Amino acid sequence: PSVLKDGSKLNPDYIPERLPHREDKLKELTIAFRDIVNEPGKSSVRVVITGRTGTGKTVTARIFGKAFAEQVKNRGIKVEYVHVNCHRERTLYLITLKIAEQLKLSIPPRGLSSQEVFKIIHEYLERRNMYVIITLDEFDYFLNSSPPEDIYFIVRLYDELAVNVKRVSYIFIIRDLTTLSSLDKTVRDHIARDIIEFPPYKSNELYDILQDRVKIAFYDGTVSDDAVKFISDINGFDKGGSGNARLSIETLELAGRIADAEGSPIVTVEHAKKANSRLNEEASIILDELNYLELHPMLLVKALINLSKREKKESFPIGEVEDEYSRLCELLGVEPRRHTQVFEYMRRLKLMGIINTQQSGKGMRGRTTLLSLTFPASQELDDYVTKLIGALKN
Ligand code: ADP
Incomplete structure (x- = not known):
């Protein structure tokens, strides 16, 4: 059993009927x-x-x-x-x-x-x-x-x-x-x-937005008011948060999944806290790792972010990633590294836990290595990487 009645209502592409505070x-x-x-x-x-x-x-x-x-x-x-x-x-x-x-x-x-x-x-x-x-x-x-x-x-x-x-x-x-x-x-x-x-959303505004989603995505009475309150407060711009409705909805969804995984019939504030710290932790570990990269490996990460956002897929043939990487180099006016060097960077990125590799499925013509990011290609991350690239270039 799940607390979720209709998870698609928490999808970023879902268009709600009302837009509180807009x-x-x-x-x-x-x-x-x-x-x-x-x-x-x-x-x-x-x-x-x-x-x-x-x-x-x-x-x-x-x-x-x-x-x-x-x-x-x-x-x-x-x-x-x-x-x-x-x-x-x-x-x-x-x-x-x-x-x-x-x-x-x-x-x-x-x-x-x-x-x-x-x-x-x-x-x-x-x-x-x-x-x-x-x-x-x-x-x-x-x-x-x-x-x-x-x-x-x-x-x-x-x-x-x-x-x-x-x-x-x-x-x-x-x-x-x-x-x-x-x-x-x-x-x-x-x-x-x-x-x-x-403007970024204030805590009370996020609360209203979240409550609307709770009603359509969860079964009646399965989400405690405290949980919603917690998510709104932690993200509310007036309380030092980013004022990001997308992140708030994502936290609500993860809290629901954690409640399900724990077999709890109700999403409590504890689940909301766990969801929040899990999302934060993921974000901060990755940001930390990225700080140590040089320009070219960073460009490979950026290439994967671009592809993930553009094509809404998870993993990409290594050749496609290299093509996107070359395009980025051209755009920045830097000479792309040779294939063997690019391979070496990818190996290192994998060791650092930034990317995953897997072989394309059997039966597919000419098996190839597929690359994916180990984290969601969020806008924040994209901004961060773009900023680091700007700094490394100079
Ligand atoms: P932006 O384009 O500014 O990055 P989006 O329009 O993609 O933000 O909104 C992010 C998420 O938050 C989407 O799921 C969207 O439906 C939801 N959202 C944002 N503002 C509101 C609002 N006022 N009421 C209901 N949902 C909202």
Whole structure:
């Protein structure tokens, strides 16, 4: 028996029905997009959502988009909402393809440039007299890794497309606003017109968010109020925590699993504490280990983090990891190490407990070594590794 009634409701991708403490942000977004209702086609709206990890940026954008499209439909305005993650789709071309895909447009598999794909998208919108709100999530990645002309193209779309009616509007989700400072002013002005900040959650806010999830994910009365209180307090920004709803929900889930493992019919504050320290401990041991790495092994770790986040898989053929590693080297302008040296690094990373290796299943053509991280590729970790790489490079 389990205390969990429906664990999927604790999944980071699950879209809840309500968003406690983000109602005002939903309203701000509606106001920012009012021109689409008042004077459709006159302007291309741009809004930046910024805030730390786990402050509800993604989920709020998604819920806003859906609700807004629904709301304007009653006034006879057709709006589609499209959400693209720039970490997963890491080039302009992949982003435009993803937008087309979400609009259910079929694009010939080869031979078109991003600009041409965008033109097809625009013609499609024109034909149907439709508008689209495109959220570019984790836009930091795109800004940090794309050539200026690609950034210029996506942002200054209407300088390039000679059209009268502006049908494309954007929500840019940017974790760290300082990313913008490296950009050309003309580009920056096209991005940062309207900035909505998402503050880290306070303890009482996390409590409300968690209680909502307790109701839909757990059986009645199986989660003690103290447990929820503990998780909210430890993570609440006003109490020195990170204000991260994702981490709080993850802690709740782990507490549930610990209760199950101990055969307890109820999740107690003790289970919540164990869950919390387990998550903390994992995080701190790893961070400690990482501090000792040199640049190239660190880049291999970063390559694995990138692949895990992008492809939502656990393990990757060694060749794929090496390819991603080479790309990172190129991006940073450092010479990649030779294959044999890379192998040696991997062996060491394994000894340090940072990565696991296994052989791909029998029967698979040309057996190969699969690599995985021994820890979740969380945003915090990614940030940390990125920072260490920046420091090592100089
Ligand atoms: P961010 O994009 O800022 O990193 P997310 O939108 O991915 O954060 O939110 C992280 C997790 O917390 C998701 O599971 C999301 O559903 C949940 N969450 C965040 N804010 C709220 C809220 N106000 N109400 C309910 N769930 C929330």
